[in-house]
Amino acid sequence: MPDSAPVIVWFRQDLRLRDNPALTDAAGLGRPVIPLYILDETADVRRPGAASRWWLDKSLRALGKDIEALGGRLILRRGPAARILAELVAETGAEAVRWSRLYDAASVARDVAIKAKLAKAGVECRSFNAALLNEPWEVKTGAGGDYRVFTPYWRTARAPAGDRAPTGRPGKLRAPAGNTGSDPLASWSLHPTAPDWSKGFEDWAPGEAGAQRRLDGFLDDVACRYATGRDKPAVAGTSQLSPHLHFGEIGPRQIWAAVQGAAVRQQASHPQVETFLEELGWREFNHHVFYHHPNLTGQNLDSAFDAFPWREDAEGLMAWRRGRTGFPIVDAGMRQLWATGWMHNRVRMIAASFLVKDLMIDWRIGEAWFWDTLVDADLANNVLNWQWVAGSGADAAPYFRVFNPTLQGRTFDPDGDYVRRWVPELAGLPGSVIHEPWRVPPEALAKAGVEPGVDYPIPIIDHVSARKRALAAYRGLRS
DNA sequence: TGAAATGTTGGGGCG
DNA sequence: ACGCCCCAACATTTC
Numbered sequence: 001m002p003d004s005a006p007v008i009v010w011f012r013q014d015l016r017l018r019d020n021p022a023l024t025d026a027a028g029l030g031r032p033v034i035p036l037y038i039l040d041e042t043a044d045v046r047r048p049g050a051a052s053r054w055w056l057d058k059s060l061r062a063l064g065k066d067i068e069a070l071g072g073r074l075i076l077r078r079g080p081a082a083r084i085l086a087e088l089v090a091e092t093g094a095e096a097v098r099w100s101r102l103y104d105a106a107s108v109a110r111d112v113a114i115k116a117k118l119a120k121a122g123v124e125c126r127s128f129n130a131a132l133l134n135e136p137w138e139v140k141t142g143a144g145g146d147y148r149v150f151t152p153y154w155r156t157a158r159a160p161a162g163d164r165a166p167t168g169r170p171g172k173l174r175a176p177a178g179n180t181g182s183d184p185l186a187s188w189s190l191h192p193t194a195p196d197w198s199k200g201f202e203d204w205a206p207g208e209a210g211a212q213r214r215l216d217g218f219l220d221d222v223a224c225r226y227a228t229g230r231d232k233p234a235v236a237g238t239s240q241l242s243p244h245l246h247f248g249e250i251g252p253r254q255i256w257a258a259v260q261g262a263a264v265r266q267q268a269s270h271p272q273v274e275t276f277l278e279e280l281g282w283r284e285f286n287h288h289v290f291y292h293h294p295n296l297t298g299q300n301l302d303s304a305f306d307a308f309p310w311r312e313d314a315e316g317l318m319a320w321r322r323g324r325t326g327f328p329i330v331d332a333g334m335r336q337l338w339a340t341g342w343m344h345n346r347v348r349m350i351a352a353s354f355l356v357k358d359l360m361i362d363w364r365i366g367e368a369w370f371w372d373t374l375v376d377a378d379l380a381n382n383v384l385n386w387q388w389v390a391g392s393g394a395d396a397a398p399y400f401r402v403f404n405p406t407l408q409g410r411t412f413d414p415d416g417d418y419v420r421r422w423v424p425e426l427a428g429l430p431g432s433v434i435h436e437p438w439r440v441p442p443e444a445l446a447k448a449g450v451e452p453g454v455d456y457p458i459p460i461i462d463h464v465s466a467r468k469r470a471l472a473a474y475r476g477l478r479s
Numbered sequence: 480t481g482a483a484a485t486g487t488t489g490g491g492g493c494g
Numbered sequence: 495a496c497g498c499c500c501c502a503a504c505a506t507t508t509c
Contacts, residue, residue: 231480282480349480388480400509401481408481467482471509 005095006032006176008088010081012107014100014130014248015063016208017070019166021128022098027170034092034176035067038085039078039188044106046297046379049372051341052246054198055206057190059247062207064185072173076183082114089123092176097123100130100248103287104379105294133252133284134161136291146292148301150395153288154281166253200339204243204375211244215255219262227275233333233344234417239276240342242376245283252280283381289394290380296393297383298364304477305392310362319460320355321369323423326459328435329409330354332422339422341375346412352389353403358466360473363390391474399474402467409435425455 007026014020015037026033037060041047048056064074077084088094097118102111115125129135139147139157147153192198205213218239222229229237244250256277263273290296300306319325323334333347343351348370355366367386371377387393391401413419416434420427426434428448433440437450438459445452452458 346480353481397480398509402509404482467509474509 003031004093004177006034006092007096007098008034008036008085008092008094010085010097010099011035011037011063011074012099012102012248013246014251015059016130016211016249016251017063017066018169018208019251019254020100020130020169020248021167022100022126022130024167024170025126025128026096026098027173029096031096031174032176033072033173034075034088034094034180035063035072035173036075036077036084036088037063038081039076039183040081040084041078042080043110045104045110046106046371049374049377050192051201051373051375052377053190054192054201054341055204055243055247055375057185057188058204058206059249060185060190062209062249066208067173070170070173072175073180073182075180076185076188077181078183078188081110082117085114085118086121088180089118089121092178092180095123097125099125099127101127101135103131103136103291108294130248130251132287133157133164133256133280134288136288139284139288147285147288148394150282150285153285154278157284157288158277158281164253164256166251166257201341201375203340204342206243206247206249208249211241211250214239214241214244215250215258219258223259223262223273223276225272227272230275231346231412232418233347234413234415234421238345242378242381243342246376246378246381252283255280285394286380286384289384296387297367297379300390300392301387301394302392302396305390307477308392309360309473309476311360313359313361316359316460317355317361317365319457320351320359320361324457325354325461326438326457327354327405327409327463328416328419328423328426328437329405329413331457332413332419335422337370337373341373343374344418346408347418348385349389350403350405350408352386354405356386356390357399357402357470358405358461358463360466360470363387363392399477400471402470404463404467406435406463423456425450 007029009023009026014022017023060076067074085097102108111127118125134157138161139153141147222237226237229235241250241255245252259273259277263270293301320334323331323338325331329347330351333343333351337343352366355361356363363386367382370382384393388396391397391399409419414431416431419434426437428450429437429440437445437452437456450456
């Protein structure tokens with residue numbers, strides 16, 4: 001290969017410069033580097049939801065600036081990935097392409113086809129792992145199969161099989177000669193207009209620097225009490241790294257290394273931090289299971305659930321989406337999601353349980369809503385976590401485990417601060433009753449300025465009977 | 480990474 | 495002093 005033939009780095013869900021082996025490899029070739037992002041809305045790959053598109057817009061802007069600082073220029077192109085790559089190869093004389101692997105079936109199929117096509121044209125392609133601690137196919141049971149239960153999976157996968165050290169950032173990027181055409185980012189319309197509903201998203205800082213700040217803040221302050229603090233939605237007790245991880249603005253190897261460093265400094269907090277690592281483990285586990293069962297976006301892992309009598313309930317679904325179910329903790333979560341593109345994990349479980357078990361609405365409907373509204377929407381995590389709640393998934397919560405939204409609220413939001421924040425019409429109620437406004441006497445409600453059914457909905461369903469109905473449906477599956 | 484129903488135990492009130 | 499009942503507290507099981 002001539003020294004002047006460029007190498008293309010095809011960015012996808014690895015929007016960072018550090019610990020990016022595809023970029024490091026390309027930069028190490030000593031040839032001009034063409035960083036590329038393709039907006040491909042024609043592929044079988046599921047199109048990002050509205051919240052994800054908002055994030056992608058900012059993340060690409062940040063990546064573009066970071067690349068400029070190294071002397072390079074991020075090229076933006078829109079269209080079928082195979083065609084765009086072929087065009088760019090023809091335009092620039094590139095003789096190599098580098099990328100980080102994706103693991104969903106549609107992306108794998110696309111990438112395999114692209115690799116074959118480019119190889120045929122004499123372009124050398126190489127892919128790398130930037131997204132996972134372990135490749136999904138590398139973790140194997142004693143019998144050589146794949147795992148479906150988390151604990152034994154994590155026992156195996158937690159131990160580093162190889163080098164888990166993150167790599168650094170390349171120095172200068174050698175720019176290609178000539179001017180390579182690039183779309184203006186704004187022309188992709190990733191940011192919402194008419195209306196711009198993203199006002200509540202402004203606390204996020206998409207991009208590699210924002211991800212690093214988030215990790216540093218977490219390790220300095222929150223991590224040492226993670227196991228106890230993570231379940232309190234009123235408190236910032238989680239890392240909130242999920243969107244950064246999804247877009248690859250930070251990688252799990254970097255988090256792993258940073259946590260090890262921090263844990264050494266604070267011996268006492270090891271169990272707390274171990275719980276956090278376990279959450280990374282669930283992310284790995286989800287990708288592992290999803291890789292080995294690629295049709296789980298539509299199919300139950302446990303096929304017994306194929307016969308489950310899901311209900312049609314347009315009104316209930318609308319109430320759930322809008323945060324108007326009459327169950328304060330559910331409504332608070334759904335409104336936090338709508339406003340900020342994120343929901344605290346404890347509340348995700350409660351809200352998801354409510355949709356699937358109380359309303360008996362198909363988990364796929366909930367999955368689709370989360371996909372559209374979450375900034376951290378990730379196919380493997382979203383699909384498998386929904387199946388986990390529904391009871392159809394891997395190592396799933398048994399179906400009869402039905403969350404009681406009142407008890408969950410009282411336990412995890414004891415003072416009602418989370419509800420008060422996101423359901424302000426209930427803010428005047430004391431914490432002792434804020435999770436069950438229907439039990440507050442009319443005079444007290446009036447005093448708090450709440451008229452049931454006007455300011456705040458009367459519960460759309462009776463939880464006790466809904467629970468019984470769901471359990472009866474579940475029993476029907478067994479027989 | 481549940482909740483409710485059911486079972487068991489033991490302290491205290493009481494005749 | 496003793497048996498009986500009540501019931502809170504905790505444990506177990508069931509869904």
